[in-house]
Amino acid sequence: MIIKETSRRLDPEKVVDSALAIADDEGPAAVSFRKLAAQHDVTPMALYRHFKDKDDLLAAIGDRILADVVLPEPNDERWDKQLHKLLTAFVTALRAHPRLADMTLPRILIAEPGLALAERALELLTEGGFAVDDAAEVGRQAICSLISLVTTDPIAREVSDPEAREASLRRKRASLGALSPDRYPLITSAAGALICPESRDRYYEIGLDLVVAGIRGLRA
Numbered sequence: 001m002i003i004k005e006t007s008r009r010l011d012p013e014k015v016v017d018s019a020l021a022i023a024d025d026e027g028p029a030a031v032s033f034r035k036l037a038a039q040h041d042v043t044p045m046a047l048y049r050h051f052k053d054k055d056d057l058l059a060a061i062g063d064r065i066l067a068d069v070v071l072p073e074p075n076d077e078r079w080d081k082q083l084h085k086l087l088t089a090f091v092t093a094l095r096a097h098p099r100l101a102d103m104t105l106p107r108i109l110i111a112e113p114g115l116a117l118a119e120r121a122l123e124l125l126t127e128g129g130f131a132v133d134d135a136a137e138v139g140r141q142a143i144c145s146l147i148s149l150v151t152t153d154p155i156a157r158e159v160s161d162p163e164a165r166e167a168s169l170r171r172k173r174a175s176l177g178a179l180s181p182d183r184y185p186l187i188t189s190a191a192g193a194l195i196c197p198e199s200r201d202r203y204y205e206i207g208l209d210l211v212v213a214g215i216r217g218l219r220a
Contacts, residue, residue: 010042012050016060023100028058059110062103066113068093071120079128084212086120091146091204098156101147108143129219138218142211149207154196169196 108114125135
């Protein structure tokens with residue numbers, strides 16, 4: 001009876017919060033019903049009242065990340081400037097969860113926050129002159145590119161411990177710096193920037209600018 005009462009009190013939103021924290025720290029593979037049940041002091045079976053399986057729980061994590069996308073309000077700016085702000089809002093939400101960014105892709109056309117993002121992107125692209133089908137393809141590739149931008153963030157991909165991360169970066173810089181400057185003059189001179197950007201904000205600014213500039217150029 002105590003277990004049943006505890007199960008009824010289980011908050012699925014808090015379970016998703018816990019699963020998100022585990023996935024952020026250890027990756028999606030580390031998420032398990034047994035681990036979450038122990039955290040929430042219930043039996044693993046209690047979780048099946050809210051999530052049919054682990055895939056269902058991981059989908060809920062993707063939905064949670066998409067729910068953090070704060071869509072800018074429409075205004076009188078040009079379509080491409082508004083699109084830049086929209087895509088920036090998407091990337092901002094993903095940056096908080098670099099290991100999990102690709103979990104949002106299959107949920108964009110399913111979860112309500114993803115649908116709202118997609119609809120707004122299509123509105124702006126068609127406003128910019130793209131046919132609806134072309135806008136769909138351009139939007140799809142833009143979203144995929146930005147997810148890759150986050151998942152390949154050179155700083156986020158390093159180990160989390162600051163000292164170990166800096167040691168790893170030093171080794172990689174030294175490896176490039178040891179190349180022949182006669183054969184690879186530009187690579188050796190740019191070894192630091194090639195291994196790791198000086199500013200993560202600048203890294204994302206350039207990535208977003210490239211995507212939007214490419215869309216603008218394609219329309220032209």
